[in-house]
Amino acid sequence: MFKSIYRKIRQKLYKWLTYEPPSTDFIPYDYNRLKYEIRPGDVLLIEGRSRISVVTRTLTQSPWTHAALYIGRLIDFEDDEIPNLIRQHADVKDNARLIIEDLLNKGTVVAPLSTYRHHHIRICRPIGITPADVYLVIHYAAKSLGQPYNVRQLLDLARFLLPWTILPRRWGSSLFRTSSGEPESGICSSLIAEAFSSVQFPILPFVKPHEEEGVEVFHRNPYLYTPKDFDYSPYFEIIKYPLFNPDEPLPYYRRLPWTKTGFLHQDNGILTAPKQKRKLKIFGRSTLDEAGQKKENNRDEPSANDETHHEKE
Helix, strand or coil: HHHHHHHHHHHHHHHHHHHCCCCCCCCCCCCCHHHHHHCCCCCEECCCCHHCCCCCCCCHHCCEEEEEEEEEHHHHHCCHHHHHHHHHCCCCCCCCCEEEECCCEEEEEEEEHHCCCCEEEEEEEECCCHHHHHHHHHHHHHCCCCCCCCCHHHHHHHHHHHHCCCCCCCCCCCCCCCCCCCCCCCCHHHHHHHHHHHCCCCCCEEEEEEEEEEEEEECCHHCCCCCHHHCCCCCEECCCCCCCCCCCCCCCCHHHCCCCCCCEEECCCCEEECCCCCCCECCCCCCCCHHHHHHHHHCCCCHHHHHHHHHHC
16 A cells, blocks of 8 residues: 555656656757768767756756667668567657667656657767677667666765765765676666677776776776766767758858847847947936037038138138
């Protein structure tokens, strides 16, 4: 009885935390271009709008609050192993573009790319990775489908990222236990970090001097990764797909539909016009600015004395 009550309360809490209000901002990118630019193995960074996204944004000091792994279309796989794993957990079309992600209220799931059509998305592409290793990365993520979301890990990571703490950050934390090497329950970024670590692909490795080899490279703890780390990584290329295509003949920016009103956007949804000087009259007389303007106009006009002087000559 108590378990069922706890389960209902937990589900309502998760639903409240993950609810995303409709977007009121215009997304400045071309989704159709994204569909053709993206490749299997790319990491998608997503700017969420939910309450849990606001908390993540505050803790990580980054706009990227969620990460997902793009796996492509089922019809593009040469064998049936990964498609069969996908079909065990989701009823998807063979030609649908798919991602694998870890969600608070669902765990590790497969979803269509179009789920984030109305979100701000960044593509991070692993540089130099081989097609065989891309397959292994996707296979690792696909094997984790159905795993629950690791809420304990999320709370421990939040405690680790806080600028202040009451208890030692490592005390009782699940972040520093030894991984078994097999897919386990986690959060969005740790799942992807483990998948790339399984093929020895670096994200933000720790480099240490070594007497014989010169340097020695260590993988960082995958449980400490956040979405922004894929953006910071020098081993991932940022792929952009703006709404206005910069590949058009130059200067393309001259042909953009800039507003002719002279209004400026203040990044809070309000358009304001440039400030203008106020015209005030005191006892029927203009202010100094307006009077000064009149004096400048009078200088350009010939005076009556000048006209009389010319007539005498």
